[in-house]
Amino acid sequence: MEEIKIFSPAxxxxxxxxxxxxxxxxxxxxxxxxxxxxLEKGIKITEIEGFDLPFEATENVAGVSALxxxxxxxxxCGFEIEIYKNIKPGSGIGSSSxxxxxSVFAINELLGKPxxxxxxxxxxxxxxxxxxxxxxxxxxxxxxxxxxxxVKSINPLEILELxxxxxLYAVIVHxxxxxxxxxxxxMLPNNVPLIDAIIQxxxxxxxxxxxxxxxxxxIQRSLQDIVIEPYRKRLIPHFSQVKSESMKAGAxxxxxxxxxxxxxxxxxxxxxxxxIELAMKKVYSNTQIDLETYVSKINTKGIKIL
Amino acid sequence: MEEIKIFSPAxxxxxxxxxxxxxxxxxxxxxxxxxxxxLEKGIKITEIEGFDLPFEATENVAGVSALxxxxxxxxxCGFEIEIYKNIKPGSGIGSSSxxxxxSVFAINELLGKPxxxxxxxxxxxxxxxxxxxxxxxxxxxxxxxxxxxxVKSINPLEILELxxxxxLYAVIVHxxxxxxxxxxxxMLPNNVPLIDAIIQxxxxxxxxxxxxxxxxxxIQRSLQDIVIEPYRKRLIPHFSQVKSESMKAGAxxxxxxxxxxxxxxxxxxxxxxxxIELAMKKVYSNTQIDLETYVSKINTKGIKIL
Numbered sequence: 001m002e003e004i005k006i007f008s009p010a011x012x013x014x015x016x017x018x019x020x021x022x023x024x025x026x027x028x029x030x031x032x033x034x035x036x037x038x039l040e041k042g043i044k045i046t047e048i049e050g051f052d053l054p055f056e057a058t059e060n061v062a063g064v065s066a067l068x069x070x071x072x073x074x075x076x077c078g079f080e081i082e083i084y085k086n087i088k089p090g091s092g093i094g095s096s097s098x099x100x101x102x103s104v105f106a107i108n109e110l111l112g113k114p115x116x117x118x119x120x121x122x123x124x125x126x127x128x129x130x131x132x133x134x135x136x137x138x139x140x141x142x143x144x145x146x147x148x149x150x151v152k153s154i155n156p157l158e159i160l161e162l163x164x165x166x167x168l169y170a171v172i173v174h175x176x177x178x179x180x181x182x183x184x185x186x187m188l189p190n191n192v193p194l195i196d197a198i199i200q201x202x203x204x205x206x207x208x209x210x211x212x213x214x215x216x217x218x219i220q221r222s223l224q225d226i227v228i229e230p231y232r233k234r235l236i237p238h239f240s241q242v243k244s245e246s247m248k249a250g251a252x253x254x255x256x257x258x259x260x261x262x263x264x265x266x267x268x269x270x271x272x273x274x275x276i277e278l279a280m281k282k283v284y285s286n287t288q289i290d291l292e293t294y295v296s297k298i299n300t301k302g303i304k305i306l
Numbered sequence: 307m308e309e310i311k312i313f314s315p316a317x318x319x320x321x322x323x324x325x326x327x328x329x330x331x332x333x334x335x336x337x338x339x340x341x342x343x344x345l346e347k348g349i350k351i352t353e354i355e356g357f358d359l360p361f362e363a364t365e366n367v368a369g370v371s372a373l374x375x376x377x378x379x380x381x382x383c384g385f386e387i388e389i390y391k392n393i394k395p396g397s398g399i400g401s402s403s404x405x406x407x408x409s410v411f412a413i414n415e416l417l418g419k420p421x422x423x424x425x426x427x428x429x430x431x432x433x434x435x436x437x438x439x440x441x442x443x444x445x446x447x448x449x450x451x452x453x454x455x456x457v458k459s460i461n462p463l464e465i466l467e468l469x470x471x472x473x474l475y476a477v478i479v480h481x482x483x484x485x486x487x488x489x490x491x492x493m494l495p496n497n498v499p500l501i502d503a504i505i506q507x508x509x510x511x512x513x514x515x516x517x518x519x520x521x522x523x524x525i526q527r528s529l530q531d532i533v534i535e536p537y538r539k540r541l542i543p544h545f546s547q548v549k550s551e552s553m554k555a556g557a558x559x560x561x562x563x564x565x566x567x568x569x570x571x572x573x574x575x576x577x578x579x580x581x582i583e584l585a586m587k588k589v590y591s592n593t594q595i596d597l598e599t600y601v602s603k604i605n606t607k608g609i610k611i612l
Contacts, residue, residue, distance in 0.1 A: 152528070205466075227503070
């Protein structure tokens with residue numbers, strides 16, 4: 001294989017209770033990438049459409065992760081990368097992750113799959129690190145593994161694939177305002193009350209149990225974030241209203257996606273997801289804020305070859 | 307049925323990563339209780355063997371929990387309770403819980419099971435509250451439900467029954483020193499670093515996943531407590547050595563049981579559990595500290611009718 005075309009999906013990190021560790025994969029929004037072998041060694045980005053991003057490989061997350069991989073693999077060829085971005089940078093649904101993981105996924109395929117998914121996540125983290133100034137994998141893992149993932153630890157890197165209940169859908173609302181991941185990180189508390197941390201780890205444990213038992217009621221009762229949301233929700237206009245209207249419309253939970261400004265809701269079934277989407281749109285209908293919304297089944301495959 | 311005899315087992319709370327929420331049930335150590343209907347209404351404790359505990363129902367945890375139940379049930383009879391205690395009070399393996407849950411379990415049987423297990427836990431919590439000055443269910447739930455449990459929330463009370471991998475054994479070492487639960491609670495930090503809390507909730511999530519997938523390696527990698535153990539381990543002489551020797555002997559993890567002084571280790575298989583027990587004993591062999599050790603399969607039934 002000399003060339004590959006892939007779909008690298010958007011992802012939701014944190015997932016309410018699981019700050020920095022939980023994530024899941026979307027299906028209806030993502031970037032396309034074409035990667036092909038070249039005689040000349042190294043990584044070249046030859047095309048970027050959709051958004052204005054650097055072509056220099058060392059300054060582009062897809063380039064940095066690809067360079068990390070080839071530094072290890074030392075292949076007898078190089079690669080050129082075309083990026084067709086649909087996920088807006090800074091949207092909070094894993095735009096940089098989709099680029100960082102897409103390039104290494106594609107190159108791994110072209111090389112005959114020498115690396116497993118955890119190793120690919122490790123290379124992709126090198127790209128993410130440049131984008132967010134911190135080492136994390138909670139958007140990368142769901143893109144590469146699909147479904148719900150839990151980043152058990154970064155060092156050593158260990159990713160758990162959690163089961164996905166079959167009627168689970170996500171709704172995303174992306175108000176078009178800018179929040180920098182680094183700013184959202186800076187406003188986090190250094191310390192949290194022990195009593196809140198206990199509630200949070202009870203919720204993480206029960207959320208994992210709920211996924212294993214396809215218990216939608218328990219998913220709903222577990223999707224609480226009392227540690228991070230109180231700080232970050234101020235960054236998102238109308239957050240509380242979006243949340244309360246989503247819940248009224250039947251959401252299993254509604255919280256900030258990654259560091260925002262996107263929010264996600266989970267839904268039991270597609271029909272209900274569409275109602276939630278309408279409820280979210282309605283909150284912003286009398287404001288000046290533009291927005292995008294998406295309804296998606298949870299993508300259990302992750303990145304796909306087209 | 308006019309009379310019932312039960313075995314009310316010892317339990318391990320906290321389970322390393324799951325402070326205040328996780329617990330599991332033991333099989334080889336526990337109290338016996340006999341409860342019988344009486345014409346006279348109310349609760350009477352007529353026999354206590356093993357340890358010196360109050361006979362007055364309002365001052366005995368088994369009495370207090372039983373009173374909470376009959377206040378709700380309003381039966382046309384009373385109950386007398388005989389308590390044959392094997393679990394030493396203050397040992398850290400749920401001595402008061404075994405009494406508090408045993409009496410309500412037995413009375414519920416004699417009344418024809420009007421209450422479910424969560425309701426029984428609620429009544430038993432009223433007894434526990436007297437013993438530990440705080441409302442918690444992490445020892446009660448595994449005794450009443452059996453196996454591993456997660457107390458998702460106290461208010462409303464919600465308990466999750468987690469699966470138990472079939473070759474899982476526990477080893478308990480109980481150095482005969484006294485630690486008061488209230489003192490052990492008082493030394494806890496009010497706040498914890500966010501980065502530590504994140505590691506802890508990743509571990510709770512991965513431990514629950516490990517139980518669901520019978521993944522013994524992941525059980526081992528999840529049984530870490532970086533939040534509470536650093537404070538409480540000072541209360542237990544030779545804690546670090548017990549832990550390191552248990553791990554060398556093949557333990558899947560070793561941590562403080564409840565608020566101590568008992569410690570527990572988990573083991574894949576009985577043979578290995580016996581090796582761990584020996585290793586634990588050896589640590590104390592050159593000290594003046596008396597100790598008891600127990601090896602037990604995880605008890606998936608909980609309280610049993612004899």
